[in-house]
Amino acid sequence: MRIIGEKINIRDLRFNDLDAYFEYGKDPNVGPFAGWKPFPSKDIASRVLNGQIVSKETYAIALKDKDILIGTISLYNTGIRKYNKAKSLGFSLNSAYWNQGIMTEAVKLMIAYAFEKTDCEILEVGHHTDNYRCKRVAEKCGFNYDGTLCSYKKLYDGRLIDACFYSMTKEEYERKKKYE
Numbered sequence: 022m023r024i025i026g027e028k029i030n031i032r033d034l035r036f037n038d039l040d041a042y043f044e045y046g047k048d049p050n051v052g053p054f055a056g057w058k059p060f061p062s063k064d065i066a067s068r069v070l071n072g073q074i075v076s077k078e079t080y081a082i083a084l085k086d087k088d089i090l091i092g093t094i095s096l097y098n099t100g101i102r103k104y105n106k107a108k109s110l111g112f113s114l115n116s117a118y119w120n121q122g123i124m125t126e127a128v129k130l131m132i133a134y135a136f137e138k139t140d141c142e143i144l145e146v147g148h149h150t151d152n153y154r155c156k157r158v159a160e161k162c163g164f165n166y167d168g169t170l171c172s173y174k175k176l177y178d179g180r181l182i183d184a185c186f187y188s189m190t191k192e193e194y195e196r197k198k199k200y201e
């Protein structure tokens with residue numbers, strides 16, 4: 022898969038992404054906000070990367086000019102909605118690239134991909150209640166706030182967190198696209 026954007030491309034993950042993948046995945050400011058433990062070693066990062074390459078649900082966000090991985094975005098079956106055409110988006114970015122609109126661009130590209138190239142009919146984004154950056158990305162991409170689920174998940178560090186959920190239907194996407 023390859024999606025060409027303005028600042029970034031979204032493409033399949035590759036084994037040779039490992040150094041860049043470990044670089045941002047070890048950062049304590051990144052993984053915990055998305056619910057995962059920072060990679061303690063390159064070996065662990067390599068195992069996670071290999072698993073994601075095999076599962077084909079997670080894609081690389083790469084700088085357009087240099088094709089260097091700076092983050093990832095996943096499209097996977099949601100555990101919240103009981104409907105097999107409902108999918109969830111998960112994402113994270115190397116903190117050196119935050120606040121430049123990069124994830125907003127990546128999420129908009131994935132919304133178009135999900136609704137136009139797959140059988141997805143509902144897209145969902147969820148974030149821990151204190152993740153204001155992710156909240157802004159969801160809002161800027163046109164998701165509607167559905168509600169907050171209390172005691173949503175027990176994290177690797179024992180914290181029981183609440184999460185906010187947002188959704189967009191294919192119909193809403195198509196209606197919005199018509200007026201853009």
Ligand SMILES: CC(C)(COP(=O)(O)OP(=O)(O)OC[C@H]1O[C@@H](n2cnc3c(N)ncnc32)[C@H](O)[C@@H]1OP(=O)(O)O)[C@@H](O)C(=O)NCCC(=O)NCCS
Nearest residue numbers: 051054113114119120121122123124125148153154155157
């Ligand atoms: C969430 C994340 C992907 C956002 O990526 P990004 O490329 O910086 O996002 P964008 O630049 O498109 O938008 C970020 C928005 O958050 C805002 N923001 C940044 N810090 C903020 C804060 N502390 N409080 C409120 N808003 C904040 C920015 O101002 C921007 O909004 P604006 O365009 O209205 O000014 C990135 O911060 C990240 O990887 N975080 C760690 C992992 C994570 O949280 N993943 C998401 C799990 S749901």
